[in-house]
Amino acid sequence: MHPAARPSTHARADASTSERTTLASRLHDRTATVGIIGLGFAGLPLGVALAGAGFRVIGVDLDASKVDAINAGRSPIADVQDDALAALRTSGKFEATTEYAALAAADSVTICVPTPLLPGHVPDLTYIESAVDALAPYLHPEMLVVLESTTYPGTTEEIIQPRVEARGLRVGVDVFIGFAPERIDPGATSSPGLTVHSVPKLVAGATPACLMHVQALYASIVDRLVPVSSLRTAEMAKLVENSFRMVNIAFVNEVALMCDRLGIDVWEVIDAAATKPYGFLPHYPGPGLGGHCIPVDPYYLVWKLKTLNMPSRFIELAGEINRAMPAHVVSKVATALEARGLTVRGSRILVLGVTYKRDVADVRESPSLDILGLLAGRGAVVAYHDPYVPVLDVPVQAPGTIDIHGAPITLHRSDLLEGLASSDCVVLATDHTSYDWDVVVRTARLIIDTRNALRHVGAPAVPNDGTRAAIVKL
Structure with missing residues (x-):
C-alpha cells in the first residue's frame, strides 16, 4: 500500500x-x-x-x-x-x-x-x-x-x-x-x-x-x-573519470600490440614499470573494452564537443584502439591454429568467459561477443562457457559485408570439461575466479590467454608433451 x-x-x-x-x-x-x-x-x-x-x-x-x-x-x-x-x-x-x-x-x-x-x-x-x-x-x-x-x-x-x-x-x-x-x-x-x-x-x-x-x-x-x-562540473568530472580509464586502457592495449610485434611479454613489462614508486599507474591489456560505462560514457563528451565544433582526439583514438582488440585476438587464434596445420574455418573454438569482466553476469559491450562473431563469420564452429550466462545471442558478420553486427546466432552454454577437451582452441576471454586454471590447462589443447590468467600455472616438464595445453599470450 x-x-x-x-x-x-x-x-x-x-x-x-x-x-x-x-x-x-x-x-x-x-x-x-x-x-x-x-x-x-x-x-x-x-x-x-x-x-x-x-x-x-x-x-x-x-x-x-x-x-x-x-x-x-x-x-x-x-x-x-x-x-x-x-x-x-x-x-x-x-x-x-x-x-x-x-x-x-x-x-x-x-x-x-x-x-x-x-x-x-x-x-x-x-x-x-x-x-x-x-x-x-x-x-x-x-x-x-x-x-x-x-x-x-x-x-x-x-x-x-x-x-x-x-x-x-x-x-x-x-x-x-x-x-x-x-x-x-x-x-x-x-x-x-x-x-x-x-x-x-x-x-x-x-x-x-x-x-x-x-x-x-x-x-x-x-x-x-x-x-x-555547478551541475556541469559534476557531470564533466564523471566523464573525465571514465575517459581517463578508457584512454589508459587503450594505451596499454597498444603497448600489448607493440610487445607482440617485438616478441616481449607485455605483462612482464607492465609489472616491471609498476615498481617505480611515482609517476606510473599500471593498467593491463585485454581482449577489448566492455561494460555499460567505460566504452560508452566518453562518447557523451565527444558528442557534446562536436556540437561546439571541437574534436576529442584522445577519446576517439582510444575508442578505435579498444574496438580493434577483438580482431587482434582472432588473428592470434588464426596464427596459433595455422602453426598446428589448422585453419579457423572448420575448427572448434571455445570462448571461455563472455561477460565483460570477471564475476559479474553482464555481457553489455563485452568483447567476447565480437570475438565469437568474428570467428563464426570466418567459418569456425564456435561455443562458449560462462558460469553466469546460460544463453547468448551473438551478432555474426556476414562474409563480404562491412556490417560487424549482422544477424545473430543463439548459443547455449557448453559443458566446461567437454568443451575444453573437444575444442581445437580455447580463447580465455574473461578470467572468472570460479575457474580452476590447472584443470583448464590439463584439459585443453591450445589456449589463447587474453587476461594473463595462466601466469601461475606451471609449464609441462617437456614442452608440448600433450599433458598440458600450449598457451599463447595476448
Missing part, C-alpha cells in the same frame, strides 16, 4: 517559506520518503542503502519481473544480497512498483536510468527524458530531484530543469534539482572496503539551496561528500 499522497501542488504552493524548508529537516532526520527511478546496478544499491539508513524507499522500474523479484526479497544484481533486501521488505522500508504514481508520496526522487549510445556513438537520452516526463505529473513543492545517470555536461540544466519548471515550480525555491553521479563498480561495490558508503560522492545543485538539499540526502549514507560548484 502506498501512503497517502501529498497535498495538491496548489495547496503546497501556498505554504510559507518556513514550511517549505522542512524538506531539509525531513532529509536530515530521515523521515522523508525517497523515490528511486531505475532499479538496476546503480539504483537498487542506492535504494537499499537509503532504506538501511532509515528512509522509506519507493523504487520504480518498468520491468515487472524485476519488481516482482525485489518485492519477493530476491535481488536481481550481485551487489545487493537477498537477505539484506528481504529484511528491508519485511520492515516495510523498501517497496518496488512499476507505477510512477507512487512517487506522488515522495519527498525526494533520484533518477538512475541507463544512458546508452545510438548508432554512430550518439547519446540516447530517451531513458532520462521518459523518466522525467513520467515523473512530471507527480512533482510538487518541497521535492528534491537528483540525476545520477552519467551524461554530458548540461543535461541536468537542459533536460530536467525545463521540464520541472514547466509545471510552474521554481527551482531553488519550490523544488530542488541536483546531480550526483553514480560510482558503482559492479561486482566490487558490495565487497569490503568499496561500498556505497565508502566511495566519495560528488554532489552538485542548480542553486546553493539545491546543493544543500542534495547534501542532506546523501550525508545519511556516504562517508565523504564532495560538493562542486
Whole structure:
C-alpha cells in the first residue's frame, strides 16, 4: 500500500517559506520518503542503502519481473544480497512498483536510468527524458530531484530543469534539482572496503539551496561528500573519470600490440614499470573494452564537443584502439591454429568467459561477443562457457559485408570439461575466479590467454608433451 499522497501542488504552493524548508529537516532526520527511478546496478544499491539508513524507499522500474523479484526479497544484481533486501521488505522500508504514481508520496526522487549510445556513438537520452516526463505529473513543492545517470555536461540544466519548471515550480525555491553521479563498480561495490558508503560522492545543485538539499540526502549514507560548484562540473568530472580509464586502457592495449610485434611479454613489462614508486599507474591489456560505462560514457563528451565544433582526439583514438582488440585476438587464434596445420574455418573454438569482466553476469559491450562473431563469420564452429550466462545471442558478420553486427546466432552454454577437451582452441576471454586454471590447462589443447590468467600455472616438464595445453599470450 502506498501512503497517502501529498497535498495538491496548489495547496503546497501556498505554504510559507518556513514550511517549505522542512524538506531539509525531513532529509536530515530521515523521515522523508525517497523515490528511486531505475532499479538496476546503480539504483537498487542506492535504494537499499537509503532504506538501511532509515528512509522509506519507493523504487520504480518498468520491468515487472524485476519488481516482482525485489518485492519477493530476491535481488536481481550481485551487489545487493537477498537477505539484506528481504529484511528491508519485511520492515516495510523498501517497496518496488512499476507505477510512477507512487512517487506522488515522495519527498525526494533520484533518477538512475541507463544512458546508452545510438548508432554512430550518439547519446540516447530517451531513458532520462521518459523518466522525467513520467515523473512530471507527480512533482510538487518541497521535492528534491537528483540525476545520477552519467551524461554530458548540461543535461541536468537542459533536460530536467525545463521540464520541472514547466509545471510552474521554481527551482531553488519550490523544488530542488541536483546531480550526483553514480560510482558503482559492479561486482566490487558490495565487497569490503568499496561500498556505497565508502566511495566519495560528488554532489552538485542548480542553486546553493539545491546543493544543500542534495547534501542532506546523501550525508545519511556516504562517508565523504564532495560538493562542486555547478551541475556541469559534476557531470564533466564523471566523464573525465571514465575517459581517463578508457584512454589508459587503450594505451596499454597498444603497448600489448607493440610487445607482440617485438616478441616481449607485455605483462612482464607492465609489472616491471609498476615498481617505480611515482609517476606510473599500471593498467593491463585485454581482449577489448566492455561494460555499460567505460566504452560508452566518453562518447557523451565527444558528442557534446562536436556540437561546439571541437574534436576529442584522445577519446576517439582510444575508442578505435579498444574496438580493434577483438580482431587482434582472432588473428592470434588464426596464427596459433595455422602453426598446428589448422585453419579457423572448420575448427572448434571455445570462448571461455563472455561477460565483460570477471564475476559479474553482464555481457553489455563485452568483447567476447565480437570475438565469437568474428570467428563464426570466418567459418569456425564456435561455443562458449560462462558460469553466469546460460544463453547468448551473438551478432555474426556476414562474409563480404562491412556490417560487424549482422544477424545473430543463439548459443547455449557448453559443458566446461567437454568443451575444453573437444575444442581445437580455447580463447580465455574473461578470467572468472570460479575457474580452476590447472584443470583448464590439463584439459585443453591450445589456449589463447587474453587476461594473463595462466601466469601461475606451471609449464609441462617437456614442452608440448600433450599433458598440458600450449598457451599463447595476448
